[in-house]
Amino acid sequence: MPDLNITCEPRGDGLTFLTAEGFLDAHTFEKMEKTINALFDEGKYKLVVGLEKLDYISSAGAGVFIGAIGVAQENNGNLVLLNPTPNVKEVFDLLGLTQIFPIVGSEAEATAFFG
Amino acid sequence: MPDLNITCEPRGDGLTFLTAEGFLDAHTFEKMEKTINALFDEGKYKLVVGLEKLDYISSAGAGVFIGAIGVAQENNGNLVLLNPTPNVKEVFDLLGLTQIFPIVGSEAEATAFFG
Amino acid sequence: MGAAIHREICVTNETENLHKVREFVSAAVQDSAVPREEQNKVILAVDEAVANVMEHAYEGTLGGSIRVRIESDERRFEVLIRDHGRRFDPGRIVDPDIEAHVRAGRKNGLGVFLMRQIMDKVDYDFRDEAENRLTLVKFLGADR
Amino acid sequence: MGAAIHREICVTNETENLHKVREFVSAAVQDSAVPREEQNKVILAVDEAVANVMEHAYEGTLGGSIRVRIESDERRFEVLIRDHGRRFDPGRIVDPDIEAHVRAGRKNGLGVFLMRQIMDKVDYDFRDEAENRLTLVKFLGADR
Ligand SMILES: Nc1ncnc2c1ncn2[C@@H]1O[C@H](COP(=O)(O)OP(=O)(O)O)[C@@H](O)[C@H]1O
Numbered sequence A, B: 001m002p003d004l005n006i007t008c009e010p011r012g013d014g015l016t017f018l019t020a021e022g023f024l025d026a027h028t029f030e031k032m033e034k035t036i037n038a039l040f041d042e043g044k045y046k047l048v049v050g051l052e053k054l055d056y057i058s059s060a061g062a063g064v065f066i067g068a069i070g071v072a073q074e075n076n077g078n079l080v081l082l083n084p085t086p087n088v089k090e091v092f093d094l095l096g097l098t099q100i101f102p103i104v105g106s107e108a109e110a111t112a113f114f115g
Numbered sequence C, D: 001m002g003a004a005i006h007r008e009i010c011v012t013n014e015t016e017n018l019h020k021v022r023e024f025v026s027a028a029v030q031d032s033a034v035p036r037e038e039q040n041k042v043i044l045a046v047d048e049a050v051a052n053v054m055e056h057a058y059e060g061t062l063g064g065s066i067r068v069r070i071e072s073d074e075r076r077f078e079v080l081i082r083d084h085g086r087r088f089d090p091g092r093i094v095d096p097d098i099e100a101h102v103r104a105g106r107k108n109g110l111g112v113f114l115m116r117q118i119m120d121k122v123d124y125d126f127r128d129e130a131e132n133r134l135t136l137v138k139f140l141g142a143d144r
């Protein structure tokens, strides 16, 4: 069944790289929410979410990032989106989120963002 | 089974009065969350939550109010707590929330708060 | 492409069925006159509507039925979504202030907004005291 | 009041069982030497710990077992919570900044903090590669 796969890699420099692969919808968003919350609970607030393999996102999926970015920022971190596919980017556009979320095109850019 | 009962009364002056009766815990918090979200979705952001009949609250229950107050305030509203029982008030104290939430002792005070 | 389409799918209200609905709509938009660059958005609008029924209409009980019917010709792509859950008129939902949403960390409340952004019509009707009917229409060709 | 207490209850991980756990703890604190004004807090700490197991340890599957054992005498009120879900050491959880929580609208992540605020000891142990053991202790009398 089409689903969501998440990988999660904390790095030495304090950043955590996540990747989301598959479908982030009203069925799977809790998986992403729990992953991010567990990182927050451990004090990891600098997150880079790789979206190059995410085929689909709906408002429930975008909502996870909407809920998380403020928490990250309030704790000296941020939530950076890396390489969204055109389909996913379009949903962020429709919701007016492309002005709000830092969106970068490479891991190096993401690292530089947290500089 | 001990559960949560919620009543909800929109008033002419733009305020909505809610009451919570019973137990607001990890089992019942979603009921409260959905009720508040449905009010928000209809543009009702001035909420007064009567807690005089709430016997118990845990962090999951307090979390609903923590998540909601910012949404209310961002939309020119607020979330006012009315008459919490000592047990419930103590949990807010433990969490450091008594400085953050407006807490009033009567409906008149709640109305005056939104003045 | 662009021929008349009449299709229907029925699913129950478990969110794991959302992908079936998306595949159903995806096949239909591809056979329709909906322009390529609009197809994903139409799939999204239907997904949002059906997700709402799954999450809200049956108030926690599973096995509730949802029918999605698609009618399309060169002038419109029309989706009728029917359920027997609680009455709900999306017309009552106020458009969200997205920046306030983000500042407040609010995670939900965007589905109806997206539907309205994408589709030309979002009509609700309650039929025979027993059926919620939500109609989403995208006008095509000269009617756009 | 204050006599030695040894009691155990076993529930499965549906959150609707939380009230049973609270009633079990409530009866025990009342029979114990825990001062009246501390009793509700102790009930809360156990509720938070058990709610965490229910919500997180069994990763969505139901029917997972949770055992709650209470041992108390004039010196301490001790609660042992055992489950067979995934390994989890609350020691990894950082204390939250409540004002940041509120500003960001973050709804969760307060349970471990409350447990630590209320109890004198929150100890985690993973036994025999198969059992999570969380011990909560409140010291009483001269040991406070
Ligand atoms: N089909 C439905 N049946 C009952 N209530 C609904 C339905 N669709 C939406 N709602 C209500 O309207 C609210 C707003 O819906 P929406 O904008 O899609 O956001 P979300 O579903 O993410 O909360 C929902 O939270 C719910 O209270």
Ligand SMILES: Nc1ncnc2c1ncn2[C@@H]1O[C@H](COP(=O)(O)OP(=O)(O)O)[C@@H](O)[C@H]1O
Residues within 6 Å of the ligand: A037, A038, A041, B059, D052, D053, D055, D056, D057, D085, D086, D087, D088, D093, D107, D108, D109, D110, D111, D112, D113
């Ligand atoms: N028993 C447990 N098993 C597995 N993970 C747990 C357990 N208890 C807590 N956690 C993890 O620790 C996080 C913080 O727990 P807590 O402070 O109680 O907040 P909350 O449960 O409200 O998120 C949880 O979100 C979860 O990721």
